[in-house]
Amino acid sequence: MSTTESPSVFNNLETLSTAELLAGINSVDQTVPQAVAKALPQIEALVEATVARLVVGGRLFYIGAGTSGRLGILDASECPPTFGVPHGVVIGLIAGGDTAIRKAVENAEDDAEQAWRDLEGYSITAQDIVVGIAASGRTPYVIGGLEQARRHGVATGCIVCNADSGVAAVAEFPVEVVTGPEFVTGSTRLKAGTAQKLVLNMLTTATFIRLGRVKGNKMVDMQLSNAKLVDRGEKMLMDELGIAQPEAAALLRQHGSVRAALVAYND
Missing domain, CATH: 1.10.8 (Helicase, Ruva Protein; domain 3)
Incomplete structure (x- = not known):
């Protein structure tokens, strides 16, 4: 069994007070930065690969399903206002399409062919890089997309929260942040989602600093939108x-x- 699906170390949650629930969630959340720290060398390799593609005009694509897909879309949407890069430099794709951003689309993540079709809609090339995001590390939509990307000479990375996963096996630059059991068993929107968000923050922030989009410590290219x-x-x-x-x-x-x-x- 994958560690993200392992039983919670807490039990009888329905009998706990609000204070006890919050303290429990907070206690397990504190393990997430430690798990991310262990993956820093892998994150560094993914950043370097991303910088190498974007500096020559390539793009960064995220593919994911559910919470993972939404986190990729969130990170992509924040790059233009933060760093002043054009829309379309970082692109988030989710199984089930835009409808799935707000509402789950049944079985969309089980289609191993759809991610590549989605990527082809953006005329993906070997200059680009595709990063699969999957807490479980076994999402067919992500595995299929990464496999096809590699067959077409596109660089691939991933962010997963289990060791030795199928997603990591097909990515050139895997990032494995092993977060362990969730407070509510299997609810990877919790610790795993937090870990993925931290890694995504690192990936695009470090990439665009390397590409000259920050001066000193300031967002000098931010869009003055409000x-x-x-x-x-x-x-x-x-x-x-x-x-x-x-x-x-x-x-x-x-x-x-x-x-x-x-x-x-x-x-």
Whole structure:
């Protein structure tokens, strides 16, 4: 049995108080960063492979089902506003299509051919990289997609939460974060989902820092899509250039991004 499906170390959950339930969940959650730390060398290899593809114009695809698929879509959707990269550089695909983002699509994850069809819809090439996300490590949608990607010369990685899984076996750059039994037996939206989110954070953050999308420790390419982000951009300029807020606001309005404003000011 996979460890993510192993029985919870807690029992009789329905008899516990709210305080006891929360303390139990919190206690097992604290093991997740430790599990991620053990996978850092694997995560490093996946980041390096991703940087090598994106620097020459390739794209990063995520494929997954259920919670795993939704996490990939979440990470992909956050890259344009955070790093200013175009939509379509990081793409999340989920078994069952967009309907499955909000509502489970019955048996969609069991179709081993569909992921490659989904990827073909984006004219995938050997410049790209595909990362399968599957807590169990045995999702047919993910395994089939990775197998076909490799047959077509596309780089492959994965994020799984069991050791020695079928998904990891077909990925060139596997990341195995072994999170163990869940608080509620088999509910991988809990610890496994948290671990996957941490790895996804690392993957795209490190990749886009390596690709020059952060200056110092600031998101200088972020999209100024709301008042909060405009305010953040003004503060970045004030800190970096030693100017007052009105001048920073004027620079930002004129040039449209923190990076462009910095370049123009220093020219």
